[in-house]
Amino acid sequence: MNKRLFQKVFIAIFTTLMIIVNPLFPININTSNTIAKAQDIANNPQNLLDKAQLLYxxxxxxxxxxxxQTAATIFQQQGDKLKEATTLTNLSLTLNKLGQTDKAESTIIKSLNILTQLNSNLQNTSTQKILAESQEIQGQIQLDLGKTEQAIDSWKKSANIYISIKDESGFTRSLINQSIAQQNLGLYHQSRATLEQISPLLQKQQDSRVKAxxxxxxxxxxQLVGDLDKSQEILQQSLxxxxxxxxxxxxxxxxxxLGNNQMAxxxxxxxQYSQADYSNFTPLTCVIDQSIKQSSTTSKNYSLANQLYTEAAAKSSSEIIKIQAELNHLQALQKLQKWSESENISRQIKSRLKKIPINQNTIFAQINLAQNSICLKxxxxxxxxxxxxxxxxxxxxxxxxxxIKSQRYEAYALGxxxxxxxxxxxxxxxxxxTEEAVILAEKIKAIDIAYLWQWQLGYILNLQGNKKHAINSYIEAVNTLKSLRNDLVALNSDVQFSFRDNVEPVYRQFIDLLLQPENKNNQNYQISQNNLFLAREALELLQLTELENFFKVSCLLPQPKQIDEIVDKTDPTAAVIYPIILKDRLEIILKLPNQxxxxxYTIYETADKIENTLDKLQQYLREPDRINNVKTLSTQLYQWLISPLEADLANQxxxxxxxxxDGALRNIPMGVIYDQKNxxxxxxxYAIALAPGLQLIESTTLKRKNLEILAVGISKEREIDGRKFAELKNVATELEQIKTTITxxxxxxxxxxxxxxxxxQIKEIPYTVVHIASHGEFSSNANKTFILTWEELLKVRDFDRLLRLRSQSESRAVELLVLSACQTASGDKRxxxxxxxxAVKAGTxxxxxxxxxxxxxxxxxxxSQFYQELANMKLSKSEALRRAQIAILDKYKTPFYWAPYVLVGNWL
Incomplete structure (x- = not known):
């Protein structure tokens, strides 16, 4: 179920809970005193302030x-501008608590106008501090009104004043609030940078609520940028x-x-375990997580989250925090498939909501509860x-x-x-x-909401048989997703948001629709070239966005020259194959040179059968004695993937x-596909290469006049970060053999x-190849994708600091990275x-x-054979790899020994 509108599900469901405001009420009060008589109050507005504070x-x-309000009027009549402004600021804060955000905004503006004028005349620390505190409160009100950028500006102004008057506590509060607002805008890395500015200040400060x-x-x-282990450590400190x-x-x-972290x-x-049928997904699809039956760890995470949310609700005296905890509790129960308990919690939340004044928070909770109720139903x-x-x-x-004039919430609720x-x-x-929701979301430029309802509208139009307008809606959704890239990349840690469930289906349904014949009974119907182009472009965008989601950063820039230009202008003997697995068929788009x-081609076979075949083949490939099973299954793969193309490939x-x-096909080395007939x-x-995306490869190749190879590895048993790595007894011989082959x-x-x-070494010597013979693992989790060095596990996010030491435009750039002892994570389908x-992060x-x-x-x-072939400048890298594999195939026969090697990227 998608709750994309609220980006960090329940990092702060209610943003105002996390905003740190220093309510002014600046006059000291002896709370043991009784409230003055009515006539004293009329004569002394200070008594009104005392009363207001107690009431607040x-x-x-x-x-x-x-x-x-009464006190502010009296101060105005008395001409006491400073106290009038201070009282108005407190009034705006109180009105905001009542959900009267428009009145709160006009009141704080009035206060700030007075304070700004006073500050220009007086320029004293006391007035400046009150001005800064008022700007803080203005930021909170603006955030509650959905004016997030204006809120950030207000907190920047308050931060600047706090710096000038050397108020570290106020400065810290303002930066924390800025970071929260940046998170609301999806600017997670900026938010992290903002918070890191105050880290040195926090270390010096005594433990306090603000520090927590x-x-x-x-x-x-x-958590939002995917560093869950570090998040757990920091959150425990806060607790x-x-x-x-x-x-x-x-x-x-x-x-x-902490519960959110466990959910993530x-x-x-x-x-890692689940594969989905995307054909009937909508923004409101409830995905039942079957992995809790396959993974005790996953079930344990959800159970621990459940306990944390229960404890949070029990310890809170605030109704609004109880609701926050219970809504999250509801999510955890649904993940654990405890439906009866979920229903009880749902009723509790509904009852609590009736006791809270209407504001954005309560509206959010109503929408969220409605979505959960759909799953329960x-x-x-x-x-x-x-x-x-x-x-x-x-x-x-x-x-x-x-x-409350919240068009954003209205658009979401309508959808x-x-x-x-x-x-x-x-x-x-x-x-x-849905049309109303789309129009409103587009009008207010709420693109994170707009793509959902554009997708839903496309789905509905397709149900109605209106394929043309359905395609247009999907095009709008895909284009909106393109502009939403900065926001999508960090959502992997969101309790509810899932790239697999909330983004991937948009692309796959779009591709499916584009490649459907107008008449499904006419299997000879020709799909238009425009639709083929759009389908291939959608596949490219899906793979690019998937990689960005993997890294939690939207900095992967596709090359300006597409792969087409390489086959048209540089290598006219290469063809590019795009297989796409859909629910009821396999679609293949073929790009031939200079055409x-x-x-x-359409192969009518179900995704279930194709994926089961691929799963079995992946398993058998890792077992040396399964050569007959491998041939049987890879023959089937040949009939699906290659046979339909054979005539066109031969003609060219x-x-x-x-x-x-696409999908599970990535787990199989294509070289193992078997032509039983021949x-x-x-x-x-054929020589074979893989491209991580249509545009994610370099379009030029360096000259290999003299191979300069840096060959490194680890042969000894190691234990790092609690993981034991076995001895690799052949590594020393492998590295020596490379030195013998390439002197x-x-x-x-x-x-x-x-x-x-x-x-x-890379800084000093223009190596063209870096060869690493060490334990390594590829995983769908970036934090579990690594190469073992002597001192640490080098995570994939840090690969650029290893090899990107020279500009890729320089002639001395590293051309080829070879990883000879890696493997894909067991049981991880992605x-x-x-x-x-x-391949992308290394920069080679x-x-x-x-x-x-x-x-x-x-x-x-x-x-040894590969580097001998690679030294031949007449051969492409893919041909050098092919010849080396054939040499091993001739000797060892079984694919276990020769098939695991794949080339990703430029094949020339």
């Missing part, structure tokens, strides 16, 4: 507002301080954040929760959104309501409401096949293989995403890697 602290905000909040904010943003300073609010809030860990684990198939009841709750949320009508098959009303028209005298692979593996017929090579083994030593990540033009590790003399022989 006891939660009687309406009475506090009346007292403050700052650490929690940092932990939250670390310890919250307990030390005895702040129930911060204890509960940090317990919620659980969802990350679940993605589907799971329980019960009339205890009716569609009418859910729809009524959403209608209320829409009315309340209009009342969810449209989704409910879609669920009950009322297509006309579903379309009407503007794409070839298109193609020698190299470049695959842009008793040949594909590698015996200009330099080798470093064991304790000499450190990041610093490699960096120094593990080869890690290989693509390594090409990467040769192994999909499974073969610590055997065959590896030494293979690498």
């Amino acid at each position: 602290q006891s939660g009687k905000f309406l009475d506090a507002a009346i007292a403050l 909040i700052a650490l929690r904010s940092l932990g939250d943003v670390l 310890d301080i919250s307990k030390k300073v005895k702040s129930p609010t911060e204890i509960s809030s940090t317990l919620i954040s 860990l659980g969802r990350r684990g679940s993605l 589907k799971a329980l198939n019960s009339n205890l929760i009716t569609w009418r009841e859910i729809a009524d709750d959403l209608a209320t949320a829409i009315q309340e959104s209009r009342k 969810v309501l449209g989704g409910i009508y879609l669920e009950i098959k009322d297509i006309l009303n579903a379309k009407k409401l 503007s028209q794409f070839r298109h 005298s193609i020698k190299t096949l470049v695959f842009v692979l 008793n040949q593996y594909l590698i015996q017929k 200009s090579s330099k080798g470093m083994i064991n304790q000499n293989f450190t990041i610093k030593n490699i960096q120094n 593990a080869t995403l890690g290989l693509a990540g390594v 033009r090409s990467t040769v890697a192994t999909l499974w590790s073969v610590d055997d003399e065959s590896t030494t022989e293979f690498m």
Whole structure:
């Protein structure tokens, strides 16, 4: 289920909970005194302030507002501008608590106008501090009104004043608030940088509530950029301080954040096991997480999150925090498939919501609860929760959104309501409401909401058989997603948001729709070239966005020259193959050199059968005695992938096949595909390369006049970060053999293989190849994709600091990275995403890697043969790899020894 509108599900469901405001009420009060008599109050507005503070602290905000308004009027009559402004600031804060955000905004503006004039005249520290505090409160009100950029500006102004008057506490608060607002805008890395500015200040400060909040904010943003282990560490520090300073609010809030971290860990684990049928996904699809049956770790994560949320609700005296914790508790229960408990919690939340004044927070909770109720309704198939009841709750949320003039919430609620009508098959009303949601979201430029309802509208139009307009809606959704890239990259840690469930289906449904014939009964129908172009472009965008989501950063810039230009202008013997697995068929788009028209082939086989075949083949390839099973399954793969193309490939005298692979196909080395008729593996017929995306490869190749190889590795047993790595007994021989084959090579083994030593070598010598023979693992989790060095596990995110020491435009850039002892993570269906990540992040033009590790003399022989072939400048890298594989194939026969090697990137 998608709750993309609220980007960090429940890092702060209610943003105002996390905003640190220093309520002014600047006059000291002796709370033991009784409140003065009415006539004294009239004569002395200070007594009104005392009364207002007591009322505010006891939660009687309406009475506090009346007292403050009266006091402000008296101060104005007395000509006491400073106290008038201070009182107005407190009034604006109180009005905001009442949900009267428009009045709160006009009141704080009036206060700031007075304070700005006073400050220009007086220029004293006291006035400046009150001005800064008022700007802080203005920032909170602006954020509640959805004016996030203006809120950031207000907090920047307050921060500047605090710097000038040397108020470190105020400066810290302002930066924390800025970071929270940046998170709301999806600027997670900026938020992290903002928080890191105050880290030195926090270290000097004594433990306090502000320090606890700052650490929690940092932990939250670390979670959003995917650093879950570090997030856990920082959040635990925040919790310890919250307990030390005895702040129930911060204890509960940090317990919620710790629960979120466990949910993120659980969802990350679940993605390794699950494959989805995207054909019927919508923005409101409830995905039942089956991985809890496959992975005890995933189930443990969700259970721990459940406990943390329960504890957070129990420890809080605030209704709003209880709701926050219970909404998250509801998510955890649904992940654990505890539906009856979920229903009880849902009723509790609904009851609590009735006790809280209407504001953005309560509207959010209503929408969120409605979405959860949809999942409960589907799971329980019960009339205890009716569609009418859910729809009524959403209608209320829409009315309340209009009342507080929150078009953003209105747009979201309209789309969810449209989704409910879609669920009950009322297509006309579903379309009407969804169209309203799209129009409103586009009008206010809420692109994170707009793409959801553009997607939903495309889905509805397709149901109606209106393919043309459905395609247009999907085009709008895809274009919106392109402009949303900065925001999508860090959402992997969101409790509810899932790239797999909330983004990938948009692209896959779009591709499916583009490649459907107008008449499904006419299988000879020709798909238009424009549709083929759009489908291929959508596949490119999906793979690019998937890699950015893997890294949690939107800095992967596709090359300006597409892969087409390489086959058209540089290598006219290469063809590019794009297989796309859809629910009921396999679609293949073929790009031939110097031909503007794409070839298109449809194989009517179900995704389930294709993926089961690929899963079995992947398993058998890692077992040396399974050669017959491998041939049987890879023959089937040949019939699906290659047979339909054979005539076109032969007519063009193609020698190299470049695959842009999709889904489970990435787990199979294409060279192992078997042509039973001619008793040949594909590698015996063609040189083969993989492209991580249509544009994610360098379009030029360096000259290999003299190979300069830096060959490094680890042969000894190691234990790093609690993981034990076995001895690789053949590594020393492998590195020596490379030095013998290419005499200009330099080798470093064991304790000499450190990041610093490699960096120094690459800076000094123009190596064209870096060869690493060490344990490594490719995973769908960037934090678990690594290469073992002597001192540490080099994570994929840090690969650029290893090899990107020279500009890629320089003639001395590293051309080829070879990883000879790596493997894909066991049981991880998306593990080869890690290989693509390594290939892109390393910055080399090409990467040769192994999909499974073969610590055997065959590896030494293979690498020796490969470098002999690579030294021949007449051969492309893909042809050099092919010849080396054939040499090993002729000797060892079984694919276990020769098939794991793949070339990713430029094949020339």
